[in-house]
Amino acid sequence: MKSKWLSGPYILWMVLFTIVPLGVVLYYALTDSITGEFTLANLANFVDYWPIFLRSIWLSIFATLICLLIGYPVAYYIAHCKPTTQRLLQMLIMLPMCMSFLLRTLAWVALLDDTGIINNFIRTLGLSPLPLIRNNGAVILGMVYNYLPYMILPLYTVIMKIDPRLIEAAQDLGCNSRRVFTRVTLPLSVPGIVSGITMVFVPAVSTFYISQKLGSPGTILIGDVIESQFKAAYNPNLGAALSLVLMVLIFVCVGIMNRFTSEDAEESMVTL
Amino acid sequence: MSQELIRLTDLVMEFDGERILDSINLYIKDKEFLTLLGPSGCGKTTTLRVIGGFLTPTSGDVLFDGKRINDVPAYKRRINTVFQRYALFPHLDVYDNIAFGLRIAKHSEQEIDDRVTEMLEIVSLKGFENRKITSLSGGQQQRVAIARALVNRPKVLLLDEPLGALDLRLRKDMQNELKRIQQAMGITFIYVTHDQEEALTMSDTIVVMDKGRIQQIGTPEDIYNEPKNAFVADFIGESNILDGIMLDDCRVKFFGRQFKCVDKGFDKNEPVDVVIRPEDIDIVSADEGHLCGTVTSVTFKGVHYDTIVDFKGFKWLIQTTDYCPVGSYIGIRLNPEDIHIMHKSEYSGMFGDYSSYSAEYDEIADAEGGEDEE
Numbered sequence: 001m002k003s004k005w006l007s008g009p010y011i012l013w014m015v016l017f018t019i020v021p022l023g024v025v026l027y028y029a030l031t032d033s034i035t036g037e038f039t040l041a042n043l044a045n046f047v048d049y050w051p052i053f054l055r056s057i058w059l060s061i062f063a064t065l066i067c068l069l070i071g072y073p074v075a076y077y078i079a080h081c082k083p084t085t086q087r088l089l090q091m092l093i094m095l096p097m098c099m100s101f102l103l104r105t106l107a108w109v110a111l112l113d114d115t116g117i118i119n120n121f122i123r124t125l126g127l128s129p130l131p132l133i134r135n136n137g138a139v140i141l142g143m144v145y146n147y148l149p150y151m152i153l154p155l156y157t158v159i160m161k162i163d164p165r166l167i168e169a170a171q172d173l174g175c176n177s178r179r180v181f182t183r184v185t186l187p188l189s190v191p192g193i194v195s196g197i198t199m200v201f202v203p204a205v206s207t208f209y210i211s212q213k214l215g216s217p218g219t220i221l222i223g224d225v226i227e228s229q230f231k232a233a234y235n236p237n238l239g240a241a242l243s244l245v246l247m248v249l250i251f252v253c254v255g256i257m258n259r260f261t262s263e264d265a266e267e268s269m270v271t272l
Numbered sequence: 273m274s275q276e277l278i279r280l281t282d283l284v285m286e287f288d289g290e291r292i293l294d295s296i297n298l299y300i301k302d303k304e305f306l307t308l309l310g311p312s313g314c315g316k317t318t319t320l321r322v323i324g325g326f327l328t329p330t331s332g333d334v335l336f337d338g339k340r341i342n343d344v345p346a347y348k349r350r351i352n353t354v355f356q357r358y359a360l361f362p363h364l365d366v367y368d369n370i371a372f373g374l375r376i377a378k379h380s381e382q383e384i385d386d387r388v389t390e391m392l393e394i395v396s397l398k399g400f401e402n403r404k405i406t407s408l409s410g411g412q413q414q415r416v417a418i419a420r421a422l423v424n425r426p427k428v429l430l431l432d433e434p435l436g437a438l439d440l441r442l443r444k445d446m447q448n449e450l451k452r453i454q455q456a457m458g459i460t461f462i463y464v465t466h467d468q469e470e471a472l473t474m475s476d477t478i479v480v481m482d483k484g485r486i487q488q489i490g491t492p493e494d495i496y497n498e499p500k501n502a503f504v505a506d507f508i509g510e511s512n513i514l515d516g517i518m519l520d521d522c523r524v525k526f527f528g529r530q531f532k533c534v535d536k537g538f539d540k541n542e543p544v545d546v547v548i549r550p551e552d553i554d555i556v557s558a559d560e561g562h563l564c565g566t567v568t569s570v571t572f573k574g575v576h577y578d579t580i581v582d583f584k585g586f587k588w589l590i591q592t593t594d595y596c597p598v599g600s601y602i603g604i605r606l607n608p609e610d611i612h613i614m615h616k617s618e619y620s621g622m623f624g625d626y627s628s629y630s631a632e633y634d635e636i637a638d639a640e641g642g643e644d645e646e
Binding site: 163165166168169170171172173174175176179183184187188190 | 324325326345346347351352353355356357359360361362363372373376377420421424
């Protein structure tokens, strides 16, 4: 009975800062900005922003896949190091997370800008500068850079916990190292893959700062649109409606992914 | 049981400069049930892992069918293992766990199905095909592990304390089951255990190990009746071990008395260890006894009483069906064939005195032995 009371503060927190705000978002999304009457017009407006939704999702999926491809080998490597080395590498992975997100993104601007460090260097070599910034590639780069640790850490945790006896059992039953990986290690790391993907995809799809700094007006993301509704355009009702649609889309995406992966690993279900 | 299948020659294993195995020499015959027996940390699991291919010996050779296999990786050896705590694949169901090795070997689905079904029958798990591993009891997981290894029809099956996690009743059943499977399939079993009773029940040959060395190799009867040193005598069954002097062939002196025995070939007046099994001792009235002493404790064990008797300060364990109350003064008689003589060894004086014996002793020893050994 005691444990019930211990969770009290958190439940109160949840109600005050998650449930109530969600209600507020819902209220704004379903009311007219001027008259305050009930309307579905805000939600219907999302059709105008459909291409931006699609671009956000597409770029985030791409960034998530790159994170997975880079992150898995790194996580695998760390998990097989000596414990002291593991701690060191884990700290290195987390170190950028201690730096401000904004600062890290601005640092990329300084690197990639047309008059930035890289292009200046290229110019001194007598070559013409490269279009490194204000395109989709730069946005994806920013996403990968910022969210990679969120992919590596859950993968590392899961891979490290795989019982080494299972690896030996697979070898014992005739698996060479490639088969040990495809038949045992990879299937058993599915829970880590699922949470890694979720933890990268969800923040990536709703980001706005990265695309503002590294993207161009032609590559704005849905996060930028929502932000501008609250700050520049001041249409919180439309902003709230778009937020709702985005939330539903994220649920759908994560749901589809879980459907694909959860057959072998029911315990891996990541609920948002 | 005829041909030699595996041979270990001068096997040495060192981890970080610590010697885990010290010149192990051993051969294992085809279709034999061989048990590596010893306390935790004696090197038995290490020996098994060397044979399985999970460890490369520091020096010495592993021969399989006459060929050196030191450098052959585990997955290329015709040896399968039943791991301690099973190591079943949690992401696969019972059927897929058993079929794992066959799928790797790329057998046809038809053959896989036949062999898995046959195996499920042998281990009495029919109808469990699609069960999750986590939903099985310890005994069922155990049988899946055995089926998963045996379905590949290995030449040799290695078993690393496979019954350690099961309760007593199930353990007895599985002992019989394993012996039956081993005889039916004609496969060499190399079995690791710290449980001497298990070893005596199941094995054709027992290898007693301690401190990384082989202490004795022999049939269960040999090991029990003719222990080579105080360690083996104490580890296999209960033993009273006394200091004695071998006066001549078949004549030994201990407790200031001469006894007839059946052992020969010792030096004249050689100091020896004398082993007397607690169940071989006859209790008689004090005036008829070769030795007389006072009963200090009696524990009822079901079949017999564990009676501790104080002979001039040295306490013996006597297992008898006759109840002698604490404090009674009794005599004992010893027959020549019940007195076993051993050369002195590094273990002399370490075992065989029951001064500190208590009923809990067995359980404590079991609990320690059950721990993991790396």
